[in-house]
Amino acid sequence: xxxxxxxxxxxxxxxEGGRFKGVFSWIFTTDHKRIGILYLASIFTxxxxxxxIGLLMRLNLIEPGRFISERTYNSLFTVHGxxxxxxxxxPGIPASFGNFFLPIHLGARDVAFPRxxxxxxxxxxxxxxxxxxxxxxxxxxxxxxxxxxxxYSIRTTSNVSLAxxxxxxxxxxxxxxxxxxxxxxxxxxxPGMTWFRMPLFIWSLYATAWTQILATPVLAITLLLLILExxxxxGFFEPLKGGDPIMFEHLFWMYSHPAVYIMxxxxxxxxxxxxxxxxxxxxxxxxAVAFSSLGIAFFGYLVWGHHMFxxxxxxxxxxxxxxxxxxxxxxxxxxxxxxxxxxxxGSVRVDxxxxxxxxxxxLFSIAGLTGLIIGTxxxxxxxxxxxxxxxxFHYTMFGxxxxxxxxxxxxxxxxxxxxxxxxxxxKIAWLIxxxxxxxxxxxxxxxxxxxxxxxxxxxxxxxxxxHILSTVGSWILAAGLLIMFGNLIRALFRGEKAPxxxxxxxxxxxxLPSPPGRENFRETPVVRGGPYTFE
Amino acid sequence: MRNTVDRNExxxxxxxxxxxxxxxxxxxxxxxxxxxxxxxFLLYSVYRVKYLADFHSSASELDxxxxxxxxxxxxxxxMFMALSISSLRKGRKGRSILFQLITIGLGVFFLVNKYFEWxxxxxQGIYPDSPVLLDMARGRIIFFSLYYxxxxxxxxxxxIGVAIIAVMAAFTQRExxxxxxxxxxxxxxxxxxxxxxxxxxLFPLFYLIT
Numbered sequence: 001x002x003x004x005x006x007x008x009x010x011x012x013x014x015x016e017g018g019r020f021k022g023v024f025s026w027i028f029t030t031d032h033k034r035i036g037i038l039y040l041a042s043i044f045t046x047x048x049x050x051x052x053i054g055l056l057m058r059l060n061l062i063e064p065g066r067f068i069s070e071r072t073y074n075s076l077f078t079v080h081g082x083x084x085x086x087x088x089x090x091p092g093i094p095a096s097f098g099n100f101f102l103p104i105h106l107g108a109r110d111v112a113f114p115r116x117x118x119x120x121x122x123x124x125x126x127x128x129x130x131x132x133x134x135x136x137x138x139x140x141x142x143x144x145x146x147x148x149x150x151x152y153s154i155r156t157t158s159n160v161s162l163a164x165x166x167x168x169x170x171x172x173x174x175x176x177x178x179x180x181x182x183x184x185x186x187x188x189x190x191p192g193m194t195w196f197r198m199p200l201f202i203w204s205l206y207a208t209a210w211t212q213i214l215a216t217p218v219l220a221i222t223l224l225l226l227i228l229e230x231x232x233x234x235g236f237f238e239p240l241k242g243g244d245p246i247m248f249e250h251l252f253w254m255y256s257h258p259a260v261y262i263m264x265x266x267x268x269x270x271x272x273x274x275x276x277x278x279x280x281x282x283x284x285x286x287x288a289v290a291f292s293s294l295g296i297a298f299f300g301y302l303v304w305g306h307h308m309f310x311x312x313x314x315x316x317x318x319x320x321x322x323x324x325x326x327x328x329x330x331x332x333x334x335x336x337x338x339x340x341x342x343x344x345x346g347s348v349r350v351d352x353x354x355x356x357x358x359x360x361x362x363l364f365s366i367a368g369l370t371g372l373i374i375g376t377x378x379x380x381x382x383x384x385x386x387x388x389x390x391x392x393f394h395y396t397m398f399g400x401x402x403x404x405x406x407x408x409x410x411x412x413x414x415x416x417x418x419x420x421x422x423x424x425x426x427k428i429a430w431l432i433x434x435x436x437x438x439x440x441x442x443x444x445x446x447x448x449x450x451x452x453x454x455x456x457x458x459x460x461x462x463x464x465x466x467h468i469l470s471t472v473g474s475w476i477l478a479a480g481l482l483i484m485f486g487n488l489i490r491a492l493f494r495g496e497k498a499p500x501x502x503x504x505x506x507x508x509x510x511x512l513p514s515p516p517g518r519e520n521f522r523e524t525p526v527v528r529g530g531p532y533t534f535e
Numbered sequence: 536m537r538n539t540v541d542r543n544e545x546x547x548x549x550x551x552x553x554x555x556x557x558x559x560x561x562x563x564x565x566x567x568x569x570x571x572x573x574x575x576f577l578l579y580s581v582y583r584v585k586y587l588a589d590f591h592s593s594a595s596e597l598d599x600x601x602x603x604x605x606x607x608x609x610x611x612x613x614m615f616m617a618l619s620i621s622s623l624r625k626g627r628k629g630r631s632i633l634f635q636l637i638t639i640g641l642g643v644f645f646l647v648n649k650y651f652e653w654x655x656x657x658x659q660g661i662y663p664d665s666p667v668l669l670d671m672a673r674g675r676i677i678f679f680s681l682y683y684x685x686x687x688x689x690x691x692x693x694x695i696g697v698a699i700i701a702v703m704a705a706f707t708q709r710e711x712x713x714x715x716x717x718x719x720x721x722x723x724x725x726x727x728x729x730x731x732x733x734x735x736x737l738f739p740l741f742y743l744i745t
Contacts, residue, residue, distance in 0.1 A: 112556045179563045187556040217567045221574035225684070233664030234680040236578055241680075242673025247581060251574055 012418065016518040027122075030114035031518060036100030037416065038121050043096055044485075046087040046128060051478065053080040058440075058474040061467045064458045073457045074143035075158070079135055081146025086167050087128050089401050090259060093266035094212075095124070095177055097408050098205050100416060102181060104509045104516065105199045107190025107525045112183040116176055123173035130166030134159035145455060147256070150237035150248040154229050161230050164223040171216045171223075174262075178212030181205055190508075192527035196290070199507045199531040200283065203290040204269025207297040211258045211265070215301070219255035222248065249311055253304035261300040263397055264364075265293055267404025268335055271357040274411050275339045276532040277505045278354040279346025283532050285338045292331035299328045306375055310384045318377055325375035332368055336361060351503070352426035356407030359434050363399025367392060370445065388448025394441045406433075406484065413488060414502045418515040419495030421487050429484035436476030443470040507531050554718050561722040565729050568692075572733055575685050579740060582677045589674020595745040597682070601652050602742035605645050606734065609693075612641035613731040616700075616724045626714045628707060635704040635720075638727070642697040649690050653683075682741055689737060692730045699723050 013033045017025025026034055057076045060068040068076070099117065103110050111117050135141040140158040142148075153160050185206050189198070226248070228234050235241025237248040276283045283289060305313060305321030313321075339361060348354070370392045374380050383389065414420055443466040448454075452463045459467065501510040508525060509516070583590050619634035656679075660667030663680050703723050706712040712720045 112553065113560060116560075175567050179560055179567075182563060183556050183560045186559060187553055213563055213567055214570060217570035218574050221571050225574075225578075228663075228684060234684055235663065235676050236680060236684075241669070242582070242586065242677045244581070244585075247578060251577070254574075 011517065012513065012515040013518045014418070014515050018518075028118065030110070030118055032099050032103050032110050032114065032117060033416075033516065033520075035117050035121055036096050036098075039091060039099060039124070040096040040416075042121075042125060042128065043088055043092055046083050049132070050080055050083040050088055051481065053083070055474055055478055058471040060457070061459075062471045070457045071140070071143065074455075075135070075141035077455055078142045078145055079131075079163075082131055082142070082163060082167065084397070085146055085259075085263075086170050087124075087131065089263045089397055089405075090174060091124060091170070091177075092263065092401065093270060093405055093408060094181070094205055094208055094262075095120075097201075097270065097412060098177075098181060098208075098266065101412065101509055102184060102202060102205060103188065104512065104520055105202050105507055105531075106185065106188055107193055107508055107521060107527060108184065108188035109520055111180050112187055113180050117180055120173040120176040120180070123169050123176070127166045127169030127171075127173065130169065131163050134162040134166065137162065147252060148223075148226060148248075149252075150226070150229070150245040151239065153226060154238060161227045164227050168220055168223045168227075171220045174212050175216045175220075178209035178216070181209040182213065185209075190525050190527055194527075196287065197527055197530050200272035200286070200289050200293075201266075201269035204265045204272065204293045207293040208262050208265045208269075211262050211297045211300065215255045215258035215262070218251060219259075222251040222255065225251075246308070246311055249308050250304070253307045254301075257304040257307065258297075258300045260393075260396065261296055263401040264404075265296060267360065267401040267408075268293065270404045270408035270411070271339060271360050272335075273505075273507065274353050274357045274407055275342045276534070277411075277503050278349050278351060278357075279343045280349070280504070280534045281342055281346035281532075282530070282534070283338065284341035284344075285334075286530065286532075288334050289338050292334045295331035296328060299324060299331070303328060306380070309377060309380045322375055322377050322380075326372065329368060329372055332364075336365060336368075352423055352430060353407050353411035353503070355427060355430045356403050356410060359430065360400060360403045360407060363395050363403060363437070367395035367400055370395065383448055385453055386448035387444040387452045387454055390454045391441050391444030391448060394444070399437060399441070406430075409488070411503065412509075413491070414498030415509055415512075415514050415516070417492055417495075418498050418513075419491045420498045420502065421491035421495055425483060425487040429480050429487060431480075432483065433477055433480030436473050436478070436480050439473030440470050440477050441473070443467075443473065504534070506533050557718045557722065558725075561725050565725060568729060572685075572688070575681070575688070576736070579681055579685070582674070582681065583744075586672075586674025586677060589672050590678050591745055593675045593678040594741060594743075597742050598652055598655070599742050601648050602738055605648050606738050608641050608645045608648070609731050609734050612638045612645070613728055615641065616727045620717065620721055620724050623707065623712070623717050623720060624714055628710075628713075631720075632704050632707050635700055635707065639697050639700050639704070642693050642700070646690060646693055646697075649686065653686075685737055686741070689730070689733055692733070696723075696727050696730050699726065 013031055017034075018029060018031065019025075020028050026038060029035060029038075053076050056068065057073065057080060060066075060073055060076075099111070137159055142156075142160045142163045143158045144153040144156060144160060148160065148164065185198075185202060225234070225236055229237055233241070236243045237245050239245065272283060272289055303321060303325045305317055306325045309318055309321075339357075370388070374383050374389060374392060410421070410426055447463055447466045447470070450463060450466070452459055452466075498514040500513050502514075503510075508527075511525070512520065615634045615638045619631045619638065622634060623631035656662065661679055662668065663683055668676055668679055700723055703712060703720050706719065
């Protein structure tokens, strides 16, 4: 590993703002670390809005109609989906930790296009603002579900066009971030930083960035056509004018399935960083973990049809889509087994980042296995459009990507802010969230198996028990989230000063002071070995 | 080309002078553009298979003379774009700017033609959601919608291209773009050729399939 290059007198990136003062030194910055923090703050703001909306939905479902009307409920599940997917989990890890740590992990001073980087954040915020605006403007919040399926999305009078333009703009931000990352990884690696010495987080960001680049434009054109359809009546998705609504679904999922891997791959990268550090062992099967990221990204393009098994599709295409869906499980399984093998005979230190990673493995395994159940054609016909699907993708998105995000948040918090959080409170928060999560979403699997359709405002009496259970789970989960964020926010102001390397990590960011200086490395590091070396 | 400008043989380099990095970023951006138009080409293919006869009869209503003229105009403009880059690299600033201005002129000419073409159709009452169009066969509705959306989106790209080349001409004048650092102009050229290539596909798909 490179020689330590740090002095305590150096001013950190938090103090050194560049040309501008105050808030402008943040929103006009080109420093990748500040941009990472901007994203982190905005992403968690949108996340909290999404959580509150989710809680309201669950609240309705203990006593349908008592608190919330049908129309509002439709808007709630739409806006909840749009916010959590497009504004929280897709930009999530790459835009925040990716921006902060990608150049540092590579031994670079910044990303390849720093000005494009801050421009991406501006696009993200503008798009997000439009989405939020679409909730409040006259016309009403979108009520189509986050998938905007035609023809209803063409006919509804709610603010679908506004929300779609917001997502279109956020999509641009996502494309530009991906472009920036790929170029940075190709061009700005420090001397000696060969492809197979890169931390696995970078490999996962690389796979993610390509997916962002190659999939997002398809979403962009789909949403653009939806907007044109609503404003000019072009008829591509309107059966009366010769169009075909199924084509909307194809185009939509051609992006939105790969997008699932945009969400989960970076989280896999984060846990691949954490397992070696907390097991004091090199990662088991470095190349297998690296290539499985690319494998997941590749297969991710070829499985979109499994969202449409019941929409109308030939038997042969369904069999092929189902088969490829099963193939995705192979690289995912490779990763899970390699993480576990990394811990085997390691000297495992059970700190909060590792706890979140263990929860990640547990929840992601449930997500993956239930994914195989609904990827099976015969079972899919029964389970499609039920709460089973809702349970499945929340285990993937929140249990997988979300817990991976929180793992990274605890792992890198001391480095990003130079403060330590209260470890005990973090563990308590973790436990409460883990319990609440499983009560909230596991009961959805049961509801789905009983036949409860998703997105329904009202339900039959036999579903009541599980709905109440699920809502109680949502409260427990929310309490855990409050404790976690409370603990971290408190640490921002009152936390102890963090040492340069609190966890004993061996990647490049731990050679820098906490928080790092403005230019990252005073001298360009020369890399002489792999990323995970422990004595 | 590489030996004149590629000053960054090491893998770490100053951000503003990374020639290969800037080119790479542009190529990746063009990939995303291909996929962006790709969604439309996909719709075109599906609906053409579905409404083969309607597509062929509708295509005969487009003005093949204007279409051909526009193809020639755009191809010529691409040639001038390439000439402006090679002039600049030989250090002939004035000629480079002249060629860029010719490129802009041809781009505008293309748009003017397009304007007259669209106006003629709209005058006949053929535009998305128009009563005349809705009375026609479904395949024809889709054909003309695709025609408007695809040539419209392409026209928007031409317009953006014209604006960017205008900025480049100003940059060349101020020597922000110079024989030593011309990657911005070269990337603009790549974009312009891309716009050209999209048209090369649009032309046969809409005008020549009669």
